[in-house]
Amino acid sequence: MRHPDEFDAERKGKGVVGDAVFQAADNPNDVTAWHDFETLDSARRFIDSERLRDVMTGAGVAGVPTIWLTTPA
Template structure:
C-alpha cells in the first residue's frame, strides 16, 4: 500500500473543504482507497491530506490528474504543495 501526502496552504479552509468533498467521486474512480484531512493546530488553513492507494503507480497517476489540479485551483490552494509518497512498513 502506498500513501500520498500533500501539504499546502489554502486561502479559506471552509471553501477548500467544500471543493475537496465534492471531488470524492473522482478520488474513488482513480484508486483512492482511504483518505484523511488534517489541519495544523496553529493555522486552520495549513492543510495536510493523505490518500491511500494499492500501488505507487496509482498514487503517481492520481497526482498527475488535470482534474485534481483544477480542483486545487478552485479550492484556493496557495503556492506549490509539498508532496511525498510512503509505503506502509
C-alpha cells in the same frame, strides 16, 4: 470546489481507498490531505493529473504543494 468531499467520487475512481484532511491546530490555512491508493502507480497518476491541479486551485491551494509518496514500513 471548496470542500474535499465534493471530489470524493472522482478520487475513488482514481484508485483512492482511504483519505483524510487535517488542519494545523494553530493555523487553519495549513492543511494536510492524506490518501491511500490501491497501487503506487495509481498514486502517481493521481498526483500527475490535471484534474487534481484544477481541484486544488478551486479549493484555494496557493503555491506548489508538497506531495510525498510513501509505503508502509
